[in-house]
Amino acid sequence: MTTMAIDKGAPTRKVKHGSMSRDRAWALRWSYFFLTLFAIFSLVPPIYMLITSLKSSAEISAATNPWWVFHPTLSNYVELLTSNQFLTFFRNSALVSIFVVTITMLISVPAAFALARMRFWGSATLATGVFLTYLIPDSLLFIPLFKMFAVIGDWTGIQLINKWYVLLFIYPTLTVPFCTWIMIGYFASIPKELDEAAIIDGASWFQTLTRIFIPVALPGLIAATIFAFTVSWAQFLYPLVFTTSTDQLVLPVGIITTLIKGDVFNWGQIMTGALLGAAPPLIIYAFLMDYYIAGLTAGATKG
Amino acid sequence: MAEVMLRKVIKRYDDVEAVRGIDLDIADHEFVVLVGPSGCGKSTTLRMIAGLEDITDGDIMIGGDVVNDVPPKDRDIAMVFQNYALYPHMTVAENMSFGLRLKRYPKAEIKARIDEAARMLDIVELVDRKPKQLSGGQRQRVAMGRAIVRNPKVFLFDEPLSNLDAKLRVQMRIEIKKVHQKVRTTTVYVTHDQVEAMTLADRVVVMNNGRIEQIGTPNDLYHNPATRFVAAFIGSPAMNFLPCRLEEIAGRLHVRLTDLIVFPLPPNRAARYQNMGRSEKLLLGLRPEHITEAKAHHAPGFEAFDAVLDVTEPMGMETLIYFTLEGTLVCGRVNPSAGARDGGALRLAVDLNNMHLLNEVTGAVI
Numbered sequence: 001m002t003t004m005a006i007d008k009g010a011p012t013r014k015v016k017h018g019s020m021s022r023d024r025a026w027a028l029r030w031s032y033f034f035l036t037l038f039a040i041f042s043l044v045p046p047i048y049m050l051i052t053s054l055k056s057s058a059e060i061s062a063a064t065n066p067w068w069v070f071h072p073t074l075s076n077y078v079e080l081l082t083s084n085q086f087l088t089f090f091r092n093s094a095l096v097s098i099f100v101v102t103i104t105m106l107i108s109v110p111a112a113f114a115l116a117r118m119r120f121w122g123s124a125t126l127a128t129g130v131f132l133t134y135l136i137p138d139s140l141l142f143i144p145l146f147k148m149f150a151v152i153g154d155w156t157g158i159q160l161i162n163k164w165y166v167l168l169f170i171y172p173t174l175t176v177p178f179c180t181w182i183m184i185g186y187f188a189s190i191p192k193e194l195d196e197a198a199i200i201d202g203a204s205w206f207q208t209l210t211r212i213f214i215p216v217a218l219p220g221l222i223a224a225t226i227f228a229f230t231v232s233w234a235q236f237l238y239p240l241v242f243t244t245s246t247d248q249l250v251l252p253v254g255i256i257t258t259l260i261k262g263d264v265f266n267w268g269q270i271m272t273g274a275l276l277g278a279a280p281p282l283i284i285y286a287f288l289m290d291y292y293i294a295g296l297t298a299g300a301t302k303g
Numbered sequence: 304m305a306e307v308m309l310r311k312v313i314k315r316y317d318d319v320e321a322v323r324g325i326d327l328d329i330a331d332h333e334f335v336v337l338v339g340p341s342g343c344g345k346s347t348t349l350r351m352i353a354g355l356e357d358i359t360d361g362d363i364m365i366g367g368d369v370v371n372d373v374p375p376k377d378r379d380i381a382m383v384f385q386n387y388a389l390y391p392h393m394t395v396a397e398n399m400s401f402g403l404r405l406k407r408y409p410k411a412e413i414k415a416r417i418d419e420a421a422r423m424l425d426i427v428e429l430v431d432r433k434p435k436q437l438s439g440g441q442r443q444r445v446a447m448g449r450a451i452v453r454n455p456k457v458f459l460f461d462e463p464l465s466n467l468d469a470k471l472r473v474q475m476r477i478e479i480k481k482v483h484q485k486v487r488t489t490t491v492y493v494t495h496d497q498v499e500a501m502t503l504a505d506r507v508v509v510m511n512n513g514r515i516e517q518i519g520t521p522n523d524l525y526h527n528p529a530t531r532f533v534a535a536f537i538g539s540p541a542m543n544f545l546p547c548r549l550e551e552i553a554g555r556l557h558v559r560l561t562d563l564i565v566f567p568l569p570p571n572r573a574a575r576y577q578n579m580g581r582s583e584k585l586l587l588g589l590r591p592e593h594i595t596e597a598k599a600h601h602a603p604g605f606e607a608f609d610a611v612l613d614v615t616e617p618m619g620m621e622t623l624i625y626f627t628l629e630g631t632l633v634c635g636r637v638n639p640s641a642g643a644r645d646g647g648a649l650r651l652a653v654d655l656n657n658m659h660l661l662n663e664v665t666g667a668v669i
Contacts, residue, residue: 191386191388193384193385193386193388194388194390196353196355196382196384196388197382197384197388197389197390197449198390198401199355199374199375199376200353200354200355200375200376200380200381200382200402201376201401201402201405201449201453202376202402202405202406203376203401203405207405211401212390215392216390216391216392218392
């Protein structure tokens with residue numbers, strides 16, 4: 001305010017910014033500084049992967065500048081994309097992720113709707129319970145889960161272990177609680193009058209969910225979908241434990257188990273495989289980033 | 304089109320009784336306004352009629368049928384909410400037709416009904432817009448349109464104008480009245496604004512503390528309030544209540560306000576209050592318009608006295624004056640040319656033909 005007064009008194013002087021905007025300019029400078037730092041920090045590994053994936057094995061092991069490609073080659077890409085094994089991993093990963101996302105959404109959206117809107121006995125406790133289950137780490141859960149499927153196999157003769165589709169039962173233990181929690185927050189932020197209006201208009205609970213809640217909460221739904229997809233695509237521990245045959249492996253485990261032979265690391269192909277594996281989530285994020293952020297923040301304020 | 308009847312309706316939340324036994328008959332085509340301070344149970348009553356709240360005890364009848372256990376969608380009602388509750392992802396036309404589409408009405412009929420309602424509400428050019436692109440008043444019109452196209456037995460309004468600014472509220476009030484004159488659907492309207500209640504209603508139901516204080520036409524409530532609550536709630540500025548006693552002076556009944564101010568009662572009032580106890584603690588209820596500047600000649604029943612004004616509020620067509628009488632702030636309305644000014648003295652007259660006498664303890668109007 002004082003600078004404003006001075007400005008009025010001396011109109012010939014060069015106009016200065018008010019203290020507010022000067023503060024903001026400094027804040028902006030600092031945030032750019034740290035953002036740049038962080039961007040470099042997080043971008044170095046993928047760039048290094050890209051550089052390495054374009055090198056031959058000989059060049060990787062040669063003592064040249066690791067940050068430069070002297071003889072670029074696509075041989076790693078050609079080899080991986082023509083190898084049936086790699087394509088099987090890719091297919092397994094894709095199938096697992098698509099099914100897990102579908103299963104997760106089919107469970108967590110109605111569950112979240114019920115927990116957010118149908119005030120039944122114990123619904124609040126149940127909602128908290130759902131979140132608490134998410135806090136149990138997978139490194140704790142995999143032993144009892146493995147035991148469970150082993151026992152089921154013994155009793156019923158249905159052998160699920162070492163089949164890629166066993167992961168369809170296991171991943172939802174991670175994705176369903178979190179997605180339900182996100183969706184509860186999102187549904188809770190929808191004004192109560194909206195479902196009351198729908199009910200008076202003659203909609204059933206199910207119609208209220210499908211025709212009002214899902215379209216209105218679409219950003220949250222997309223955020224939850226992306227989360228479920230990312231979790232199942234990147235999951236490492238569970239597939240490592242539950243699948244062993246090479247035709248049942250998913251991408252992250254497949255790359256590690258087939259491209260590392262004893263102490264021989266096929267770096268070029270490992271990097272190529274990792275890069276190709278990172279592509280689908282990257283593409284999805286790029287297209288749906290805005291929805292993802294909108295969904296997470298909206299869920300956060302009311303969750 | 305149908306009448307609505309409430310019989311000893313009670314709503315209890317755990318141990319709080321929100322509605323304590325309400326009896327109400329609403330005739331076909333009638334516009335009834337439930338009015339009262341917040342927490343008086345008016346919204347709960349409306350939501351019970353809508354079926355959004357269960358009834359703890361009693362009966363609600365719509366069109367002669369008990370609907371206690373009928374779900375909202377089968378009650379054939381339409382509701383307009385305070386925050387409009389428009390579906391944000393649908394256009395205006397889709398919003399209005401949602402109920403009809405759920406009931407699988409033929410497309411042509413849906414279109415005809417939307418056109419008619421849109422014309423009635425003057426929103427024809429808005430039907431393809433999303434609610435986000437509409438102003439508050441336009442949204443409220445769409446919400447009303449959604450109710451109208453359904454052609455229900457009963458309209459329910461839950462404080463529909465509270466989110467609008469003052470000017471728009473007046474405009475929409477008239478709009479609602481016009482719509483009701485056209486469609487003549489039985490309407491239950493909830494508001495906390497007594498002006499809205501007075502201007503819209505065929506009959507006003509004043510509620511307080513989960514009970515009905517009084518039911519009557521706007522004029523009836525204004526001129527013949529049954530209790531102190533109604534007398535104070537209806538009318539703005541509010542009625543003045545002055546502690547007083549009845550006294551017999553020279554064989555004529557007087558009302559004594561202070562040691563100095565004592566007024567003889569006009570004959571018809573004197574007859575009504577003749578049997579009252581002389582020592583009973585009473586309140587004299589006088590509306591501001593019945594405290595005016597004194598004139599040279601007064602009709603019978605007018606009594607003059609002197610007052611020193613605390614504050615004056617010029618309103619243009621009149622001036623509101625405030626003065627203190629035995630510690631009570633009293634409001635009157637005088638002509639702008641009466642010479643009222645802050646801190647100045649003015650000779651005033653009270654119109655005792657329009658006085659009310661209230662029991663100070665029970666609040667009942669005698």
